[in-house]
Amino acid sequence: MSDSFAVYIHWPFCKSKCPYCDFNSHVRDTIDEARWRAALLAELDHAADTLAGRRIESVFFGGGTPSLMAPETAGALLDRLASRWGLDDKVEITLEANPTSVEASRFAGFRAAGINRASLGVQALDDASLRFLGRGHDNQQARAAVGLAARHFPRYSFDLIYARPGQDVDAWRSELRDGLAMAGDHLSVYQLTIETGTAFASAYARGDFVLPDEETQGALYETTQELLDEAGLPAYEISNHARPGGESRHNLVYWRYGDYLGLGPGAHGRLTRAEGKFATRNLRSPEAWLKAVEANGHGSEEELPLNADERRDEMLMMGLRLREGISRARFAGETGRDFETVLGSRLAPLIEGGFLTLDETVLRATDAGRQRLNAVLASLLA
């Protein structure tokens, strides 16, 4: 059992809902922030009793739009984490933020509260695309916000979304170059996917727009790899690129299948206890979560033990996303068995096909394998 863990804190509110987003985000006219702060602190305290003595690896404020919180709320939570477990300077503390001028104006406050890394939802670098994606900022604001983030935070990253309607390789290449010019040590580059239940899902079904075909998507992905490799920000995960040492430590905890505590509505967690590893899930509805915390001190909806097959599947699902792969030692530690025993004859064709490599220390998906990881996992875990 690793003694460190990551903390995820979910702020479920947004100014408006983006049409592609299927995260647990909600738009509310007014938010009683003092009440929310108290509830998050209460849930944190509740968890602290069972996780006492362990070390915090990273903290991540996600959402929703956590940059809409008052910096004091983030500060209060970080103070409490520090008093419960201690937070030294090395702990990565990330805040997701939208690059609007209002939010950027509070960067100084967030930095003062203890945030040392910002992750900005820039998404695109032209106004038409930003309107299509339903973002509340324009290109000018985004650039200004990135500049501010660079000034205020020791580390920053921003997100871009590609494979938008009509986007071809040339257009993406120039946009990505544009983005690289203002990049810090980290970039997240996602493909636009249509998630069920979103506004895009209905619009797409109606035929309001079409997405680039699989070939173009493939070419866009390959272009991304090529360009960012050259620029010194290779992919360390399927959609995440960093200069060496600039990787998001928080997200690495997920992908390495480490422990993380989820606080706030709909937050998930993976926590190893004496009895084994558990999947935790909080109540999704903000109001239901709030009431539950006020009544019981926590907003947990369920905690399920994960059996060996589930841990195997999750570890492979997450770990093969990383360029570094999964070490034999960690796999054996989690499942009690080695790759050959667990995966048997399914390994060979994928290794022969050039999608996986396996040596004395690590199972890894190749570049080709990561690009097709769904199919690789399907073959591997059937």
Place this chain on the structure above:
Amino acid sequence: MTDLRHIRNFAIIAHIDHGKSTLADRLIQTCGGLDLREMRAQVLDSMDIERERGITIKAQTVRLAYKAKNGESYVLNLIDTPGHVDFAYEVSRSLAACEGSLLVVDASQGVEAQTLANVYQAIDAGHEIVPVLNKVDLPAAEPQRVREQIEEVIGLDASGAVEISAKTGLNIEGVLEALVERLPPPVGDADAPLKALLIDSWYDAYLGVITLVRVKDGVLKPGLKIRMMATGATHTLERVGVFTPKGVTVPELGPGEIGFLTAGIKTVADCKIGDTITEEKRLAAEPLPGFKPVQPVVFCGLFPTDAADFEKLRDSLAKLRLNDASFEFEPETSVALGFGYRCGFLGLLHLEIIQERLTREFDLDLIATAPSVVYHIHLTNGSMMMLHNPVDMPDPVRIDHMDEPWIKATILVPDDYLGSILALCEERRGIQKELTYAGKRAMVVYRLPLNEVVFDFYDRLKSVSRGYASFDYQLDGYEEGDLVLLNILVNGDPVDALAIVVHRANAERRGRALCERLKDLIPRQLFLIAIQAAIGGKVIARETVKALRKDVLAKCYGGDISRKRKLLDKQKEGRKRMRQYGKVEIPQSAFLAALKMGDE
């Protein structure tokens, strides 16, 4: 026993929806077989039974009592026959049990192809035919035009056609009077050795097998030891009776009468339709003419989608066969589809009925392979084998030549669509035999190879004529054909379930179509997939499913894990329905869709 002179036996010939059942109901009601309240209860009940027994497959009889205008009382026996070409032999035996037929034609729709085939059968059986124009009360009715059509197309005198509305009950008397006046009474000799025609049989959970018969000579009564002349089986008669339509036991059935018997018979397979029943102690000198053992014409493989349902499929087929001895089944193993049964049917409708009953009544999810006809393969060693399944095709070097079954098809179609119909028939290697017009409708007669017809011919016929063409056929012998086995290979391995026998001239087109279709049905995978159509070692068409270029979740963080794992679990579940071809896995749904595919 009824006096022969007071018996009239008749069948009703009609196209579907032209009012056969309504007319039958009216006749029963008018003759007091059932009162109005019972009509509802009784007729509906018997329809349920009918459904259990296999809808169009079984014949039904009703005995009606009618007091005619001449003051005499008559027994009218109505035989309701299945009307479809697949059951042509069964229909012929039903017709052989009667002396006349009512030809019911919708007064606005006119004569249809199915009506034609049946009416010619009735004429061949020596029937007196009474044309009846139904639905004359409808505004669109054109009795005069339809009367002319009957005369032109069928060549029957329609001047005496009875105009009725079965729905409103208009002129039902007229039909009954025509039956009495125009149909000849049956002939027969009560003292001659017993000869009764076996019309049909079905299984009843309480009484065992119930057999419908028409007595020609002699008398059937309980206790009599009977002998089936074709099978040689003997049984002791338990009871005889008639349907009114309720089943009623009677002391005996004499010449000219139609009714049922039970004799402790275990399965319907022991009751061959068309067999002659005689008396064990006093055998008839020779059986009634026209008996033919039933031969399945169309074969296909039926496989459960879920391999766990194999035993359920076996039990269900056995249950259906209890009541329908005309289809065959034997176990078949397919690499692509697993364990299933090769089944033989009287025709495509029969195949559909059985398949639908398996799905509906037995709740089975099935995959059917492409229907195949029975080929006669003449081997170089002089012997002949019947090929029911393309995968059993012998090595071509052992084959001297192959014969395939042909049919004579009759198609009636409004002349606007005639061109497309002719093109369709030509494309299917058809040979035109006749082309005549009656009003704005054309009647074409084509000889066609049956294997061209079992392959989506109905669907194409319907689509090119927008549903206006009607079609019927009869088997018309075997002829030598230049036939080849077309295999579909996935990464070099033949997919047994997709193998078909085709005419050499069509092989490339069919092979190309199958490859193209499969290409769209097989999802891209990690590896390239080659789909080929081949005759022997020669590849005649090829398609490639390119390897996946990108297939990955863009975003996967903490919260997503559980959800994504569940998606993966679902995917794993789906893969149980995949078939492995080398490194490639092909979803069963791809085979299913390929098997359902159309030609174009």
